[in-house]
Amino acid sequence: MLARLKSALLAGLAAALLGLPLLGFRLTDSATGLSLALRPWWVAAAFGVVMAGRFVMDGLRLPDIQFQAPHDIRRQAGLGLTLFAALLPLLPFAGRNVVDMATMVLIYVMLGWGLNIVVGLAGLLDLGFVAFYAVGAYSYALFAQYFHLSFWICLPLAGMLAALFGLVLGFPVLRLRGDYLAIVTLGFGEMIRQVLLNWQSLTGGPRGLSGIPRPTLFGVTFTPEARVIFLYYVILGLALMVNLLALRLRRLPIGRAWEALREDEIACRSLGLNPTLLKLSAFATGAMCAGLAGSFFATRQGFISPESFTFMESAVILAIVVLGGMGSQIGIVLAAVLLVGLPEWFREFQQYRMLAFGIVMVLIMLWRPSGLLSARAPSIRLGPAP
Amino acid sequence: MEYFLQQVINGVTLGGIYGLIAIGYTMVYGIIGMINFAHGEVYMLGAFTALIAFLAATLLGGADSALGLAIALVATMGFTALWGWAIERVAYRRLRKAPRLAPLISAIGMSVVLQNFVQVTQGARVKPLPPVVHGGFTLMQAGTFKVDLSWLQIGILLLTLALMAGFTWVITKTPLGRAQRATQQDAKMAALLGIDVDRVISTTFVIGAALAGVAGLMVTLYYGVIDFYIGFLAGIKAFTAAVLGGIGSLPGAMLGGLLIGLIEALWSGYFSIEYKDIAAFSVLILVLLFRPSGLLGRPDVEKV
Amino acid sequence: MRFGGLTAIAGVSFQAHPNQITAIIGPNGAGKTTLFNCLTGFYRPSAGRITLNGLPLERLADHQIARQARIARTFQNIRLFPMMTVLENLMVARHAPLMKASLFSVAGLLGLKRYRDAEADAIEVARRWLDRFDLTAFADTEAGALPHGKQRHLEIARALCTDPVLLCLDEPAAGLNPRETAELTERLADLRRTDDIAMLLIEHDMSVVMGVSDHIVVLDHGRKIAEGSPFEIKRDPAVIRAYLGETDDEALPPDVAGDVAC
Numbered sequence: 001m002l003a004r005l006k007s008a009l010l011a012g013l014a015a016a017l018l019g020l021p022l023l024g025f026r027l028t029d030s031a032t033g034l035s036l037a038l039r040p041w042w043v044a045a046a047f048g049v050v051m052a053g054r055f056v057m058d059g060l061r062l063p064d065i066q067f068q069a070p071h072d073i074r075r076q077a078g079l080g081l082t083l084f085a086a087l088l089p090l091l092p093f094a095g096r097n098v099v100d101m102a103t104m105v106l107i108y109v110m111l112g113w114g115l116n117i118v119v120g121l122a123g124l125l126d127l128g129f130v131a132f133y134a135v136g137a138y139s140y141a142l143f144a145q146y147f148h149l150s151f152w153i154c155l156p157l158a159g160m161l162a163a164l165f166g167l168v169l170g171f172p173v174l175r176l177r178g179d180y181l182a183i184v185t186l187g188f189g190e191m192i193r194q195v196l197l198n199w200q201s202l203t204g205g206p207r208g209l210s211g212i213p214r215p216t217l218f219g220v221t222f223t224p225e226a227r228v229i230f231l232y233y234v235i236l237g238l239a240l241m242v243n244l245l246a247l248r249l250r251r252l253p254i255g256r257a258w259e260a261l262r263e264d265e266i267a268c269r270s271l272g273l274n275p276t277l278l279k280l281s282a283f284a285t286g287a288m289c290a291g292l293a294g295s296f297f298a299t300r301q302g303f304i305s306p307e308s309f310t311f312m313e314s315a316v317i318l319a320i321v322v323l324g325g326m327g328s329q330i331g332i333v334l335a336a337v338l339l340v341g342l343p344e345w346f347r348e349f350q351q352y353r354m355l356a357f358g359i360v361m362v363l364i365m366l367w368r369p370s371g372l373l374s375a376r377a378p379s380i381r382l383g384p385a386p
Numbered sequence: 387m388e389y390f391l392q393q394v395i396n397g398v399t400l401g402g403i404y405g406l407i408a409i410g411y412t413m414v415y416g417i418i419g420m421i422n423f424a425h426g427e428v429y430m431l432g433a434f435t436a437l438i439a440f441l442a443a444t445l446l447g448g449a450d451s452a453l454g455l456a457i458a459l460v461a462t463m464g465f466t467a468l469w470g471w472a473i474e475r476v477a478y479r480r481l482r483k484a485p486r487l488a489p490l491i492s493a494i495g496m497s498v499v500l501q502n503f504v505q506v507t508q509g510a511r512v513k514p515l516p517p518v519v520h521g522g523f524t525l526m527q528a529g530t531f532k533v534d535l536s537w538l539q540i541g542i543l544l545l546t547l548a549l550m551a552g553f554t555w556v557i558t559k560t561p562l563g564r565a566q567r568a569t570q571q572d573a574k575m576a577a578l579l580g581i582d583v584d585r586v587i588s589t590t591f592v593i594g595a596a597l598a599g600v601a602g603l604m605v606t607l608y609y610g611v612i613d614f615y616i617g618f619l620a621g622i623k624a625f626t627a628a629v630l631g632g633i634g635s636l637p638g639a640m641l642g643g644l645l646i647g648l649i650e651a652l653w654s655g656y657f658s659i660e661y662k663d664i665a666a667f668s669v670l671i672l673v674l675l676f677r678p679s680g681l682l683g684r685p686d687v688e689k690v
Numbered sequence: 691m692r693f694g695g696l697t698a699i700a701g702v703s704f705q706a707h708p709n710q711i712t713a714i715i716g717p718n719g720a721g722k723t724t725l726f727n728c729l730t731g732f733y734r735p736s737a738g739r740i741t742l743n744g745l746p747l748e749r750l751a752d753h754q755i756a757r758q759a760r761i762a763r764t765f766q767n768i769r770l771f772p773m774m775t776v777l778e779n780l781m782v783a784r785h786a787p788l789m790k791a792s793l794f795s796v797a798g799l800l801g802l803k804r805y806r807d808a809e810a811d812a813i814e815v816a817r818r819w820l821d822r823f824d825l826t827a828f829a830d831t832e833a834g835a836l837p838h839g840k841q842r843h844l845e846i847a848r849a850l851c852t853d854p855v856l857l858c859l860d861e862p863a864a865g866l867n868p869r870e871t872a873e874l875t876e877r878l879a880d881l882r883r884t885d886d887i888a889m890l891l892i893e894h895d896m897s898v899v900m901g902v903s904d905h906i907v908v909l910d911h912g913r914k915i916a917e918g919s920p921f922e923i924k925r926d927p928a929v930i931r932a933y934l935g936e937t938d939d940e941a942l943p944p945d946v947a948g949d950v951a952c
Contacts (some may be wrong), residue, residue: 187667253788263771272756361495369484382829
């Protein structure tokens with residue numbers, strides 16, 4: 001008990017010391033330029049909060065459960081979730097806001113499932129995934145603006161274009177080892193954003209593109225209320241399609257080869273697998289999913305700008321994949337709800353929301369380094385499933 | 387020619403700042419093989435701490451500018467060092483044996499936390515600081531165009547050189563440096579030989595963070611405006627510098643920083659200022675393609 | 691093959707034949723693994739040629755060698771896909787034919803019969819090798835969870851699953867206990883008897899080498915110093931010198947001398 005108090009006290013002191021300059025002083029604008037205001041009570045608050053937090057955490061033993069549900073239970077959970085998602089707009093509590101938020105969550109679920117093919121299956125750390133999302137969004141916006149093509153024609157085009165980008169960007173860099181690949185993909189993500197920002201004549205620069213046409217269904221246009229529900233079903237369909245694609249690919253030779261590549265590239269080469277081709281195909285498949293999600297995003301918002309495609313987005317998507325437990329489709333849904341859905345509730349606390357988001361990210365990693373759900377199911381069996 | 391020289395001077399100054407940040411990346415990567423994503427934010431914290439410390443000393447404490455700068459330097463190094471220590475202790479230490487991606491995600495989370503911590507405590511608006519160090523001298527004059535070398539640039543370069551020299555001495559000559567290099571090569575063996583690996587890693591973070599803090603101070607003085615978002619771009623550029631020079635190599639980090647600074651200055655001087663960030667990344671990609679081990683890094687032979 | 695100023699192997703030539711085991715022995719650092727790496731394309735030889743049935747290997751990338759020249763190999767420190775099951779490990783080795791059958795995933799995604807049949811065939815091939823290496827009971831276990839000896843067997847089975855004409859085994863008995871080693875020796879002898887595969891074997895355990903090989907090549911400092919049947923090699927003065935150094939035999943403890951000359 002005494003040791004607990006002591007450790008809590010130390011943590012509190014460390015926090016107070018760390019926060020001293022930034023919490024204790026506030027930079028303020030004054031007539032003569034910058035000025036400083038003192039606020040010692042913020043430091044005291046940090047001391048108190050961290051000490052109490054540490055004291056509670058020390059006492060709290062988080063259970064180290066492995067969520068290793070048998071195969072058929074996971075399957076049922078998946079079906080149950082799908083059913084719930086399909087019926088969501090009809091449920092009594094589901095107002096326009098709820099459906100709208102669920103749409104947002106589903107975009108991230110779809111992006112997560114797409115990125116999971118790259119990171120979870122093929123083991124390629126991609127920190128620039130948002131680039132393909134942006135390519136999808138801008139290509140729909142531009143196709144619609146210049147060629148007046150409908151959403152349903154642009155959608156596959158955007159997917160293909162994003163995949164093409166994946167191939168072109170991936171080709172020179174996929175020889176690189178893990179962490180280098182991460183940093184180069186991050187660089188690519190930033191480069192695409194810079195181009196969007198600076199190629200004013202095409203992309204509208206920082207002002208972005210607005211007036212992007214809303215989707216129709218066989219020529220039927222929707223009232224704003226009905227459109228929310230329509231869009232929800234569109235993204236649900238798209239997300240489920242990506243899910244199905246990922247699940248099927250995993251059971252095919254290419255999926256197994258991706259996983260093998262993640263496990264040991266040298267062994268793969270000795271078995272006659274061409275790593276470059278495999279990496280490229282994973283990269284392009286993931287990019288295609290992001291492109292599809294991007295063009296949906298564009299049509300939903302009606303307005304896009306480089307603001308929506310910052311590195312933070314890539315980080316959030318990657319966090320969803322890793323927190324979910326790489327390779328687990330349901331884990332990704334869970335993580336997306338946790339990281340995107342919950343913060344949406346707290347929109348009013350805009351600033352604190354991102355702060356809490358970061359803290360949650362760190363805490364979950366500390367608690368479960370391999371993700372929330374991390375059991376792997378074999379893609380093929382000789383004997384019966386247990 | 388004069389214009390070129392001016393760009394080189396600006397580039398070298400900028401390069402020194404990148405180099406100081408890059409050291410933190412290269413050392414941490416060398417020793418635990420992770421990209422310390424939050425390092426750019428430590429630099430940003432350094433910039434804010436420097437600004438606050440300087441204002442506190444001059445406005446509240448009544449010190450003159452020179453004393454104020456000295457106080458700001460010491461305070462910045464101290465506080466960022468503490469932050470570096472705390473970040474490692476809280477977010478990375480427990481994940482050292484975890485799957486490869488876990489510390490990276492934790493680091494990204496930490497980076498989000500720090501950015502928003504500063505935004506919440508100091509607001510999102512940019513913070514302007516009027517020039518503190520004035521003057522300089524003119525090296526050359528051609529018509530109306532003058533090649534200036536300001537005292538501030540000289541100061542930045544000298545301080546960078548001094549820190550580099552001191553740091554190189556620590557790494558090559560002291561027992562601490564020896565322990566650090568040993569841990570970098572084989573942490574398990576070093577631990578068996580009685581080196582306190584945890585402490586070595588902590589020290590690495592502390593030193594890297596203190597140097598990034600100094601870079602933050604320099605940027606505050608050099609550009610005169612900072613906001614909570616400056617850590618991100620500077621962070622990736624500094625990492626680019628570390629990779630360019632050869633990750634794990636200290637002279638490499640310096641050289642890489644210098645090159646990135648030069649490329650950026652020359653590119654914005656001659657081509658377009660909008661695409662200067664793209665120039666830096668293109669260089670990174672080219673280097674990785676043709677010389678993946680960086681300019682001064684050791685090529686790693688694939689062990690089969 | 692040179693690394694910087696170091697010449698790892700030079701001027702080594704020998705032949706391998708189907709249904710025969712050619713052992714490559716030599717002291718540590720003699721260049722045995724480097725030889726394998728050149729052969730399987732992990733290193734590109736600085737000069738010279740390597741041919742298999744007339745196919746120039748030095749121009750092919752490693753994965754092309756595995757597929758076109760049908761050379762398979764195992765590694766000194768086992769390289770399995772540890773998170774994948776034993777069966778999945780073998781299925782990866784059937785990648786090329788399966789990929790073709792799935793029309794680069796299109797037929798597979800659609801679930802066409804053509805792909806389903808090919809998959810069933812691949813499972814059959816895998817099962818045959820599993821049976822021969824007594825691994826069938828572990829088919830759905832994670833490869834990383836197998837005991838060390840079984841992992842060695844699995845790696846060999848996986849290499850065989852690619853249908854090779856030449857199989858390169860890099861110290862397959864390393865880390866095995868005597869019982870497991872005996873078992874391995876028997877498996878290798880069995881392979882030599884029934885399958886038309888040429889085998890190259892790097893091994894330090896002389897009981898394995900002398901027990902199964904038809905032909906032995908001795909390397910030292912990157913050069914071939916002797917070649918011949920196990921019987922000839924045992925008495926070759928150059929070999930004895932390479933292993934024991936120039937010193938007088940009597941100066942060494944008898945068990946060391948005995949081990950080499952067995």
